[in-house]
Amino acid sequence: MTLGTWLALFVALVVAGETVRALRLRALQRERWRRFFKHRTTSWGVGILAFLVIIALAAPLLAPYSPNKQLDIVHLKNHAPSWTFILGTDVLSRDVWSRAVWGARISLGIGALGALVAVSLGTLVGALAGYFRRWVDPVLMRGVDVGLALPRIFILLMVVALWDGLPFAALVLAIGLTSWFGTSRLVRAEVLSLREREFVVAARALGADSGRVIFRHVLPNAAAPIIVSAALGVGNVLLLEASLSFLGIGVAPPDPSWGNMIADGASTIYSAPWTTLFPGLAISLVVMSLNAVADGFRDALDPREEAA
Amino acid sequence: MTGGAWLLRRLVASVAIIFAVVTLVFILTHLAPGEPCPAGEQIDPAVCLELQQQFGFDQPLVVQYWRYLVALAHGNLGFSFSLRRPVGDALADTIPFTLQLAGAALLLDFLLGLALGIYQATRVNRLPDVLLGNVTLFIYSLPTFWLALILSLIFAEKLGWFPVGGPNNPIFCPVVDSIYCVADRLWHLVLPAATLGLVGAAGTARFQRAAMLDVASQDYVRTARAKGVPERRVVLRHQLRNALLSFITRAGLAFPFLLTCAVLIETIFAWPGMGRLAFNAILTRDHALVTGTALIASTVVVLGSLLADILLEIADPRLRVRADVATEILTA
DSSP states (O other): OOHHHHHHHHHHHHHHHHHHHHHHHHHTTSHHHHHHTSSHHHHHHHHHHHHHHHHHHTHHHHOSSOTTOOOOTTTSTTOOOOSSSTTOBOTTSOBHHHHHHHHHHHHHHHHHHHHHHHHHHHHHHHHHHHHHOTTHHHHHHHHHHHHHHSOHHHHHHHHHHHTOSOOHHHHHHHHHHTSOHHHHHHHHHHHHHHTTSHHHHHHHHTTOOHHHIIIIIIGGGGHHHHHHHHHHHHHHHHHHHHHHHHTTOSSOTTSOOHHHHHHHHHTTTTTOTHHHHHHHHHHHHHHHHHHHHHHHHHHHHOHHHHHO | OOHHHHHHHHHHHHHHHHHHHHHHHHHHHHHSSOOSSOTTSSOOHHHHHHHHHHHTTTSOHHHHHHHHHHHHHTTOOOEETTTTEEHHHHHHHHHHHHHHHHHHHHHHHHHHHHHHHHHHHHTTTSHHHHHHHHHHHHHHTSOHHHHHHHHIIIIIIISOOSOOSSSSOTTTOSSOOSHHHHHHHHHHHHHHHHHHHHHHHHHHHHHHHHHHHHHHTSHHHHHHHHHTOOHHHIIIIIIIHHHHHHHHHHHHTHHHHHHHHHHHHHHHTTOOSHHHHHHHHHHTTOHHHHHHHHHHHHHHHHHHHHHHHHHHHHHOHHHHHHHHHHHHHHHO
């Protein structure tokens, strides 16, 4: 780690901290967002997420070495954490910190993009099923039943392993396309109750077409469960990617993702635990922060609290 | 709708779902690239052709699918190429191991999770609740496979308390046939079951705490307190009994999580269960074995949610009343 790296790390920490402070200040003005920050864990969650996103964006500034560079396979193999290599080096003498920083890009990227695909699709299917009912609803929902009946990792393993060497985009799509079933059920339930409300009936009576009613009137009012399931979805996709990479069929080496870093370190975990420990901690931190933020959203957007 | 008709409909729907899963998996595995006798390998083309004919790979997909279904109707799950034995036998050997692992994990999950959730709900927003809330949030967020590695690092390598790798001590207990070997099996079960059970328990605790608090604001709980019912009785009889209803639904949904994690945990701990079997089947592109494990997995998931629905129907009289009222309105 050079002085510049430490400086960049320090700046990242300060920016993350300031982001949380600024958000909390703004939150004071609205009752709803005050509830968002009610629990201290939510603030921590937002801070940790901000910090890791900054790290992912500024990866070139924060990583002292190239993530795939084998520094010295003879002398620097499984080097314990030190001031030069703060998280140690792995079995191929690559700097674990640099790999973790670049891995943040890949892991967080897959998490965000995969969840985006999953939540969009789930919302669309749920809205269609809940709004049109008649034959649309049973057809779509029986499909969802089938999707939920098979543990996701089975489907993913089949798709990813049977067509091996999937490119990044296909991996994201495969994860996204198998993660939307739960969301669609939630959204459908919400839409079913919303479609009978007066403002929706009024919009229809005024001659708005179905697309407009769904996207302008129904879905904005179903935002709460969608946002919560999006926050949880990013964490779930991240865990799925990590599991797949751990099994050796996710992100293809040598590119670092937190999951395949754990896989690389697993065989030498007793002699060099740091190669496994730190990427796993990173995953746990992100998922925990997302869960905390989801709890915050749940508090902020819960209509029952609104009335109270 | 009467109870019998409701049950029948649910059963038919369950069978239809499992059937759809089998069809989907069958198509998916057969669509995947890769043929039984790829070009460039040192196999006599005549032998290859004969093998393909013997196993019906030269037939169109529809014919293969029909043959698979006919065999399935006779209870025959097909033949596994990678293991060179019938799929049914391979499943019969591995399922008991997964049942032991999942059973132990579920026990820990439900007992510890319920206890923590109830305890937290009685101490809402006080120190024990906040502390336990943070701990369960952290454990709930751990990747199970990473927790498995860390637990084996601490408790097997550093402390040497528990063994890792395999279900038995291979020297003293190749088969479980004595009290000592049963103890040995349980000894080997501790780490994998604890990994699965702890993550599950953290989720259960979070869920149960929320369910208890949901009920806590109900009128009947306030009435019970106002009547002067002792606090202990309010929590156990009024809050818990109603909060357990939503727990039943959640318990039915625990199976997909368990099966997903079983794939990873069994691979890490070399536990010869169905998850590891499925993973190896996929890696070796063993069509029949993949479809067979998917069939069992989806049956477990569907049965889990069906069982939860039936239990809920029995446990919650309100559901029956509402259904009867609905029938009356419809038939009137």
